[in-house]
Structures are given as C-alpha cells and as structure tokens.
Amino acid sequence: MSIVDFLLGRPLRSSEERGEKLGALGGIPVFGLDALSSAAYGPEAALTLLIPLGALSVVYIIPISFSIIGLLLIVFFSYRQTIAAYPTGGGSYIVAGKNLGESAGLLAAAALMIDYVLTAAVGISAGVGALISAVPSLQPHTLGICLGILLVITIINLRGVRETGTVFMIPTYLFVGTLLITLGIGIFKAMISGGHPSPVTAPPVLGGVTAAAGAWLMLKAFSSGCTAMTGVEAVSNGVRAFREPVVKTAQWTLTIIIGLLVVLLAGIAILCHAYHIGATNPGAGYQSVLSQLTAAVVGKNIFYFVTIASILLVLAFSANTAFADFPRLCRLLAQDGYLPYPMAIQGRRLVYTIGITVLAIFCGILLSIFGGVTDRLIPLYAIGAFLAFTLSQAGMVMHWKRVGGKMKRSAMLINGFGATMTAITVVVVTLTKFVEGAWITVLLIPAMIVLMFSIRRHYTRVQKEIANPGPIDLTQMGAPIVVMPATSWNKIACEALQFAVSLSSEVHVLHVDSGEDEENARKQWLECVEKPMMKAGLPVPHMNVLKSPYRFVINPIVDYVLELEKKNPGRQIAVIIPELVQRHWYQYFLHNQRATWLKAALLMKGNQRIVVINAPWYLK
C-alpha cells in the first residue's frame, strides 16, 4: 500500500460515484456545520455591539435576534425554492448568472469564493482561539495549530465526501444536542420561575449604560448578528451531492439545518434575556456568551465542559463546509471556462482535488498573514456572503417574473424583501468595516472578475483556433528533414541515427565542437556510417560541426534547426534527440540533462513544423 493510498484511500471507479451520495442525516454535518456553528458567534457579535447599553442590551437582543431569524426564514424560503428550481446545483452563481446575466453571476461567484476561503480561515482560527482561551499555554503555537487543523481537514476532504460526513457527524450532533438540552432546561427553569430563574453559576453583572439606543447602533448590531447566517447557501450549491430523490433530500436537509439554527438563535436570545447575560469585552475577564449561558443553566459540571469542547470542535470543523462547497463552485466555473478546466476533473476519490488544494493553499496563506487571529479576519468576512445572498435573491425575483405562475406575486415579494434586506446589510457591513479590512474584499472581487473573464477569453480563443479541423491534408506526405545532435559517436547515437535514416533520406547530424577528439570522431563516422551507407546506395547524412565559443551546447543546435526550417518552407523538421534514460533518481546527478534542456528549448522557440523525437537508450 503506497503512502498516497494510505493517506487518501484507494482510487474509486467512476461507477462507484452513487455510493458516495449523501442522505439528510449525513448532509447536515457536511453542509450545515458552518451555518449551525455560527450560532456560537452570531448572537455574541450582536451583543458585543450592545455592550454600551449595559443592562438594556438583554432587552434589545430579543427584537434584533428575531429580526435576524425573520431574515433567515426569508432566505430559507428563497433557497428552498432555488433547490427545486435548480436541482443540478443552484448556488448564487447559477441563479444570478441565469437570471441577471453573466457579470452578476461572476460577481456572485467571486464574492462566494472569497467568502469560502474566509469561512475556512475564520472557522479554524475561531476554534483555535477558543481552545487557546481554555489552554493559554498553547498561545505561542496558534498559527501552527491552525495550519495543522487545516492539513487534517484537507486530507479528510481529499479522501472523499462520504467519509467527511462520518468524521464530522459526532461533533456536530454533540454540539446541537448539548445546546438543545441546555436551552430546554433553561427555558423550563425560566417558565416555572415566572421568567426570573436563578442561575446555578451567576454570570458577570452587566455594566452601566454609556450610550443611548439609536437606530444606527441597532442596525450595526443587526448586521453583526447576521454573521450567524453565513453558510446558509451551502446546501443549494451542493444539491448534486445528495441521494435520490435529490431535491427532496436537499430541501429536507436545509429545513433541518435552518430549523435547528432558528431554535438555537431564539433560545439563546430568550435565555440571555431571562438570565441577564450580555457580552463581555475581550481581554482579561472575557467569557463567551455560550459559556456564561451554559454555566448559568447547568453549572460548571462535566456537561458544561462537554458543551464547550463540542463548540470548539464545531467551530474548527465549520471550515469543512467551505471545503465541501468551494470545489463544487470552482467546478461549475471551470465547466463554463471561467476557471482552469483541470478544476472540473474528479480525482482518484471522485472529489475535485484541485479545488480542495487551492482552497487549502489560500486558506493557509490567509492564516499565515493574519497569524491565525480571528479578530483580524472578521472585517474581511460576511461581505461576500451577503453579496451572494442579494444577487441570488434578486435573481430569483427575475426567475419568478419569467416563470410566472399563481404564486408569482408572493414569491417575488418575499425574495425582493430578502434581497433588499441583505443588500442593506452589505452596505452597512462594508461601511462600518471598510478601514479595518473590508477594502481588501472590495478590491479582490473585481480583480477576480477580471481574471475569470480573461481565462474565459483565453479558452474561447484556443477553442476557436483548434476546433473544426477540415479533412486531413494528404498533400504533404513527404518525409521530414531529420536533424540529430550527437555529442560523441557511441551506440546511443548510432541507434538514433538508424531510426533517423529509416525516417528520411535527408538527415543532418550536428556535432557541437568541444575541441576534443575531433580526429577520432571523424574516423569512426567514416567507418560506421559513411562507408556502409554508400555501399548500400543510400544517401549519406550530412555531418555539421557547430562552433561554440561560449561553450553553450543548446543554443547552436536550436539556431541551426530554426535556420533549416526557414530555408525549407513547407517541410517538416524532425529533431531526433538521443537520450540516456536514468532508471534511478540518483543517476540524475551523474549525467548532464542536455537532452531535457534541448527539448524544452526547441518547444519554446520552435513552431508547428518542428517536431521533437525522443530516442531513448536504456542501460541494461
């Protein structure tokens, strides 16, 4: 078993593809991890902005959370309909592209690609950040741990979809399960105590009021809380990965994910209000909202630590949603010619190897630049996701307008409202985070669109040039002129020359003058080649000695070939390169690599009438 087989698993036959499809239960960890794990930071992000309101923050979190839930439900219905309308995979790229035009599609695609890279980076760094708050001694190794987790996730994904589901299933369901139990107990306690439960472990007392509650603050808190919504588009983008009946399974998966997320968001908001839990400032004394909440409901017992551990795991693994979806998006773009087409090729394990690798590389670069610190990554984040939401929903408006039907009006209204709200979010997020890093995203998106357009233009040009060949041209059936360089006269050269004279009656042998043993070479040439060929009545190959004052060997040969080609328009030039093949890598150092360099130089400087023939010689 090779190391590759061990790491990535045995190659899978194309016909095994069906076996790799996902059901709803398996689909939730793969496509829902990102969305569900955002319950761990979305409400906290909103509460953090409300800190200046002191004790009032737990009052305002209720309407803000339910606005987010409302927006989430709108987006849910939109994507539910998208799955049905585009059963072969309808991410924002497809929907925006089909309904709003090519540029809108590419805008959505660029936004999503950036967002996926950020999802992976933020997920890993947030998980590691949480781990480090628990075990501060790991602090100096932040980046190393981030990259280690990235590597593990990459290898798991290269192994293929089904195994990914298995690995991520346990932490996902542990996370959902423990949180649901906590919320259930908490709400039960709140109800029997008339809405004023006493906490098992008391949360920190909320600070004083330092600012007035204004509309701008509410909007900012709302848009920060909206980070809870990233990852919702994953299912609709990956419909093809689901088991038959594809649409039903995918819709069912999406419904469960959104349902769980709604319950989590609502429960967290209600319990924050009931237990008076607000966000704490980062730094000394910091405690995450979910940590405070769990401790308040059940106390700091073993259940508390299991909950916290599952949060850590799920945050780190939420990066996996990006790994499930980024390669699929790249494949769509590659099939349309906007990305290099090898990205559309399924690898040995039926996954899109190159897309996974590219995501891993960019994510690794991002983590390295920002040192694995979540706070520095966050300002770049969410713009992409909400831009894609907006374009997708705007696209669905046009879709309904085109398709029509009796539901047309209400469907257009829902999507239009959703698009408007997400568009406002995009504007707010961009404005409030511009200086801290959003400008990077704002610059990257058009740059990627330009890149994708130019890739497409390249393919179109190539396609136009090589497509539709006419009938084969049988007028140029003449033998080529054969050129053969030979540094010395030995069996390798002799065998190559044998092949040369069998191809053509016009053979040019090139000898680059090294100033050594000229006499002997001439004599051998006469005995071994000239005499036997003249005897057989065959035309004797030309022997040309090339001078090389600078001791270059490649250049004089290439120049000779190009000159010959110019002098003989309409004829093929075949350059035979005799080559000693090394059977072992260490023999590489024992022989010069002139054959390799010569082939590369001829390919670089040559043209279509110059063909390179490699005549190998193998040692016994």
Added chain:
Amino acid sequence: MSIVDFLLGRPLRSSEERGEKLGALGGIPVFGLDALSSAAYGPEAALTLLIPLGALSVVYIIPISFSIIGLLLIVFFSYRQTIAAYPTGGGSYIVAGKNLGESAGLLAAAALMIDYVLTAAVGISAGVGALISAVPSLQPHTLGICLGILLVITIINLRGVRETGTVFMIPTYLFVGTLLITLGIGIFKAMISGGHPSPVTAPPVLGGVTAAAGAWLMLKAFSSGCTAMTGVEAVSNGVRAFREPVVKTAQWTLTIIIGLLVVLLAGIAILCHAYHIGATNPGAGYQSVLSQLTAAVVGKNIFYFVTIASILLVLAFSANTAFADFPRLCRLLAQDGYLPYPMAIQGRRLVYTIGITVLAIFCGILLSIFGGVTDRLIPLYAIGAFLAFTLSQAGMVMHWKRVGGKMKRSAMLINGFGATMTAITVVVVTLTKFVEGAWITVLLIPAMIVLMFSIRRHYTRVQKEIANPGPIDLTQMGAPIVVMPATSWNKIACEALQFAVSLSSEVHVLHVDSGEDEENARKQWLECVEKPMMKAGLPVPHMNVLKSPYRFVINPIVDYVLELEKKNPGRQIAVIIPELVQRHWYQYFLHNQRATWLKAALLMKGNQRIVVINAPWYLK
C-alpha cells in the same frame, strides 16, 4: 542586462581563458589566504594547550613554533618539487594516486574535499566569531551573518578567478602589512631593551603552573599549532591557474606565501616570549593572542583597530582558498570518472560552476548544523589536511625512487621525514579529538571513497555498454508502427495525425473514453479521416477506444503501447504526442499537463524500441 549577467558577469569565450590567469602577486590572495590567515589561530591554538604551564608557556612556545616552522619548510620543499614534477596541477590526489595507487589517491581526495568544506566553514565562522567578540550585539545573528558572507564569497567566485584576486588583495596585504609592521617594531623594541621591552598596553598576567611539562602535552600543543599549516597544498593543486611560465610563477607564489607565514609564526613566538603573552581561556576576559600582542607593541590606537579589522576580514575570506581549490579538485576527480562529469564543465565565466555551488551548499549545511560556532567545527578539522600531506609526501618518496637522479637520496629523506611527521600528527589529532567530532571525519572519508568508486563503476559500465558501435544497421529500415493518443478531435490532433500517416502506413489512434460526446467524435473521424484516406487509397488508421474506469488517462495509453511493442518484436513503435505549447508561464495552469506526464511515463516504463514524438501546436 539580465539579473544573471549583473550578478555573475557576462559569459566569457573559451578563448578568453588566458586573460583569467594569475601572476604571483594576484595568486597570493587567491591561494595563500588560508595559509596566511592561520597565523591568526595557529600559535594561539598551541598556547591554549600550554595554559596549565602558566608563565612557562612562553618559554615552551619557542621550540614548538620552530618545530612547526621546520615541518612547514619540509612541506614547502616537498610541494615546491611537486609543482615542478606535476606542472598541470599536482595536488595530493594526483601525487598519491600516481605513485601509491588509485585507493591512496582517492583517500587523499576524500580527505582534501572534507578539509576544503571545513576550511570554508571554519574560516567564515572564525571571522564572524571575531566580529561578534568586537560587537556582541550581533550575537543572535551569528548564523545569518555566516550564511550572508558565504553567499557573497560564492557569487564572487562564480564571477571568476581574476576578479576574486582583486577583491581579496586589499585585506590580505593589509593583514600581512600591519602584522609585519607590528612584529618589526616589537622586535626592534625588544632588541634595544636587551630582550625585556615594556609593553605600551600590558597583557594580562600569566596564571600559575597547574601541570608539569610532559612529552604528551608538547605533542598535543605541536599538533594543535599545526592548524597553522592548513592551506599549504593549495598552490600545487591550482598550478593551472597561473600565468606562463606556469611552474616558476606557482613556485614563486608558494615561496612568498610560506616565507611570509614563517616570518609571522617566528615573530609571534619571539614576541610572545619577550612580552610574556600567553593564551587566555575563552569566555569573560578572553583576549586573542594577536590582540594582546598588537596592543603591547603599539598600544590601543587606530593602528591596533586597523590590524584587528584586517584579521577579521582575512579570517572570513580565508574560506576563499577552499573556493579556489575545491572545484579544481572536483574537476580532476570528475575527469577521472570519480565524480559526476558535469563537475568538469566550465561555466559561463570559465569557472567550475557546479563545484563552487556544491561547496557552498555543503558549507552552508555545516554552518547551519553547528550554528556557525567555530569551536564545534574545529575537532573535525585538520585530519583531512594532514592525511593529504602525508599521502602526498609518501607519494613523492615513491616518485623519487622511480625517477631516480643524483638528488634521489636527499629528496627521499626530506619527503620521508615530512611524511612521518605529518602521519604522527594525523594520529595525534585523531586520538585527541576523536570523541569531540573527529569521528565524523573518520566515518565520512571511507563513505566518500565508496561513493567515488561506485560512481566510477557506473561510468565504466555505461561506457562499456555504449562505446564502439558497429557499422550502422541498415536491415531495419522499415517504417515504425505509429501510436497517437487523442483526447478529442481538433486541429492539434489533425495535424499530428497528418505527420503520423506521413511516417507509416500503420497508425493506431487511441481515444481514452471519458464518456462524453462519443457520437460526435466518431462522425468527425469518419468525415475528416476515414473518407479522405480511403479516397486516396491509403490505409485508414486504426481507432481504438480505451476504457478507463478510474478516470486515469496516462496508464491505459502506456499499457497499450507496451502491449503493442510485445506483439511486434523487431519493429519500432513511435508514439506521437500532440501538445498545445503554452507561450506564457501563467498559461501553464490553464491546460492539463497530460502530454508532459505521458512523455515521462513512456520514458520511464518504455524501452529502446519505443520512441516518443512530440508534435507541438502553437497558438497564434
């Protein structure tokens, strides 16, 4: 002007070689730096071992130094005769190999190569160590500075011999000049004061006696002091680099170098005695012998600092002697087939580029492993040099015995005595330093000899296999079977097929089934190929569809070719690979590299009857 031209200088014509030859004055910095700079550590190394003798150390240093000078003069006469006997370059490798046999030559060569790498590493690290004693704040950057200096020396050497001489001339002559002036003033002061001069700046008082002076201690001090002799063989090894008359110029250079070294060593010993200067222990309060001596004679004025600065420079640059000689030794070995023969090729600047690069790499590795600390490198050092001295002089004994002449007896006696003394030194150095690191050298030398023998065996085998081809075989003039893989039917494939049918009447077209567009491909094939060829009365190429359940493309093609080759013994198989040539590097990512991989796979798994033809297609 390209970056390579800027860094390394324009390429030099082979006919410009004469201009790069050295005179005596230019040859001293190139070949003498190592030997001369060792005056800065040789006497100190001996005095360090005499520290337990306290004030008596300055008494014993006189006979020890003069023994070393005696040995140095013996070695000088030996190498002076070697230069005359071997005017094309007679290092220990040549002399030992010619007179004592192949194994002795290789033993000397292995010892010398290790010694050169160590010379470079020790020189640089000693220089940087001295710099860091002067500027302690640079301490954390020790390794970085070492590697930086290594890089500069490497580039200077890649530019060529003459420019090397120019760069190193100033510090060398500054070093020799300031030291000679110091010694002259000191000896004058000692003479007018009746042998008891009063120091300008008093050296530290010598410690008490803690050990008795025994023969073993004297031998150890002697052999430590012998590090002053490393580098003496450089001139004889590099005779070819000198100007005509080669022998006279080289001998003259060697005489000046040894003369200067003798004066320096004698002067230092005498003044240490007169001024009561001994070595100090490393660590706090450490002061080098030359620093104490200069301060005692002239005081700590500007002249003192110029002297110390030139010592630092010369120590660091002494590495250059290794760079001048290591590549020349490698070239000799490569010409004899004991090292990869590309090491014998002169690069663009007429220097042995690969030898220089290899030395730089090994030296960099050594510096990195030992953190640029001289003390850790020293125990590995000197064994090689003295082993080479011994073998060279033993070889010269045999040389005189063979050549004869009236000087035979005295010449043999001098060389025999020298060989015996250096042999004793080898044994003493190995025994006293074995545990601290000499074992590495002791293990490396036989390993290198084994490696060189096996390289030679490889070349001999290849040579035997490919040499003396018989007359060209004109019986197999039949056309080859042509195989052409084509993933889709386009102009690239069409043009390649045109060439294929012009080569042979038996053409196999291979199509790896990707499960797409089978119908259309078949139709195009019929219209574009089959019909026109049948019309012209030509044999239609076979079209073979290969199944590939694992989506591999390369393997099925290679298997088909190998199968075909087996079925058709005695016929050539020519595999035509159509290839889209990318004109720009960034286009590399836009197309798959199957052509490249297929070529590599065919070369790896193929045999002599399988020839690969590259049919390039260039975009307009």
